[in-house]
Amino acid sequence: MILQLAIDRVTIEEAIDIIKETREYVDIIEIGTSLIKDYGMDSVRKIKENFPDIRILADIKTIDEAEYEFRAVYEAGADIATVMGASAISSIEICDRVAKEYKKDYMIDLLEVDDQRLSSLIKFKDAIFGVHLPADKNGIGLENLIQESILSLKGIERISVAGGVSVNTMPLLEKSGIEIAIVGGAITKAQDRKLAAKDFSRMKEVRK
Amino acid sequence: MILQLAIDRVTIEEAIDIIKETREYVDIIEIGTSLIKDYGMDSVRKIKENFPDIRILADIKTIDEAEYEFRAVYEAGADIATVMGASAISSIEICDRVAKEYKKDYMIDLLEVDDQRLSSLIKFKDAIFGVHLPADKNGIGLENLIQESILSLKGIERISVAGGVSVNTMPLLEKSGIEIAIVGGAITKAQDRKLAAKDFSRMKEVRK
Numbered sequence: 001m002i003l004q005l006a007i008d009r010v011t012i013e014e015a016i017d018i019i020k021e022t023r024e025y026v027d028i029i030e031i032g033t034s035l036i037k038d039y040g041m042d043s044v045r046k047i048k049e050n051f052p053d054i055r056i057l058a059d060i061k062t063i064d065e066a067e068y069e070f071r072a073v074y075e076a077g078a079d080i081a082t083v084m085g086a087s088a089i090s091s092i093e094i095c096d097r098v099a100k101e102y103k104k105d106y107m108i109d110l111l112e113v114d115d116q117r118l119s120s121l122i123k124f125k126d127a128i129f130g131v132h133l134p135a136d137k138n139g140i141g142l143e144n145l146i147q148e149s150i151l152s153l154k155g156i157e158r159i160s161v162a163g164g165v166s167v168n169t170m171p172l173l174e175k176s177g178i179e180i181a182i183v184g185g186a187i188t189k190a191q192d193r194k195l196a197a198k199d200f201s202r203m204k205e206v207r208k
Numbered sequence: 209m210i211l212q213l214a215i216d217r218v219t220i221e222e223a224i225d226i227i228k229e230t231r232e233y234v235d236i237i238e239i240g241t242s243l244i245k246d247y248g249m250d251s252v253r254k255i256k257e258n259f260p261d262i263r264i265l266a267d268i269k270t271i272d273e274a275e276y277e278f279r280a281v282y283e284a285g286a287d288i289a290t291v292m293g294a295s296a297i298s299s300i301e302i303c304d305r306v307a308k309e310y311k312k313d314y315m316i317d318l319l320e321v322d323d324q325r326l327s328s329l330i331k332f333k334d335a336i337f338g339v340h341l342p343a344d345k346n347g348i349g350l351e352n353l354i355q356e357s358i359l360s361l362k363g364i365e366r367i368s369v370a371g372g373v374s375v376n377t378m379p380l381l382e383k384s385g386i387e388i389a390i391v392g393g394a395i396t397k398a399q400d401r402k403l404a405a406k407d408f409s410r411m412k413e414v415r416k
Contacts (some may be wrong), residue, residue: 008273009276033272033273034273034276034277034280036245036248037244037245037248037249037268037277037280038248038249038280039248039249039250040244040245040246040247040248040250040251041245041246041247042247042248043248060245061269061271061272063269063271063292063294063319063320064241064269064319064340065216065241065242068217068242069242069245072242072245072246084271084292084294086271086292086294086320087319087320088319088320111271111272111295111296112271112294112295112296132272
């Protein structure tokens with residue numbers, strides 16, 4: 001399992017400071033939706049310029065205008081872009097095509113995706129499927145959500161989980177075959193961010 | 209019926225030029241999702257600073273983090289913010305509350321909203337309901353979409369329609385009781401934008 005650090009609700013400069021402190025323990029940096037909506041593609045460009053060797057996920061949450069948004073965000077330097085699972089299937093097909101053209105990855109965000117909708121998403125074999133507990137629910141119910149999602153995601157290779165992930169839930173994620181654990185405030189708002197990132201990083205592998 | 213001009217895929221400076229040319233015929237300026245994702249809240253702030261008297265819709269397409277996004281966009285100067293109908297109901301409830309706190313409007317974007325989901329949105333009596341043909345479908349099927357939507361939106365007061373609206377479809381919208389007709393490229397990409405805006409503006413009222 002790898003660790004993705006989600007950075008939200010800070011300036012680009014603060015984001016750069018957070019990355020400097022935590023980079024040694026983090027595998028993917030997520031430029032959160034709030035940074036994109038606050039600062040636009042500059043958030044992606046500037047962070048990629050400062051950290052060309054770190055893998056960047058830009059949480060652009062595309063739901064329409066897939067071609068324009070995915071090209072823009074890959075051109076700005078993102079390695080992974082996100083599209084809502086609630087988008088039209090034709091839009092997600094465009095994301096899949098553009099991602100392959102750029103030889104980059106994309107994540108389908110399963111927020112508010114029911115089982116019926118999920119069954120029409122299964123065909124996107126190369127996508128990372130993002131199990132996402134809405135921030136508005138404050139992380140309540142994460143374990144149930146993971147277990148339900150794993151049942152319905154049977155056969156899907158690449159799964160990430162976001163929303164309220166703690167050091168304590170990391171072993172459950174690892175045992176469940178999750179590819180990417182996404183952590184935000186538990187690291188970015190910690191007194192000692194470096195130590196917090198290290199604590200999460202240690203939990204990436206299940207201890208025998 | 210009133211006319212909303214959607215501005216997309218240009219720089220903020222180009223947007224300002226477009227607004228100068230067309231403002232006399234346009235009731236609401238829409239700062240398109242592409243401007244927000246390209247330039248962030250600066251797009252809203254700068255356009256509102258230049259045109260403090262024009263009503264601004266910021267097409268932020270909130271789908272999570274509703275409180276943060278709606279506050280940010282209203283603070284930046286938007287008069288109307290948008291939320292996806294595919295969001296969690298709890299997120300839309302937050303949008304409704306924040307809109308009322310700011311005494312501003314919000315639009316629920318009905319992209320990929322089916323009848324079952326729509327029935328759970330009807331309770332948002334003060335929202336504008338945005339019938340939206342995905343840009344990825346190039347405006348095909350607008351008339352059917354309008355007629356279907358009007359059937360299923362019975363009882364809803366405030367409806368806007370976007371995606372491929374032409375001068376020729378304006379009378380259908382007006383007759384159907386649509387509050388806001390949203391036009392983009394048909395004005396912004398016209399040889400003579402002022403003339404195009406005038407042509408649409410003339411069609412706001414059904415001729416007897």
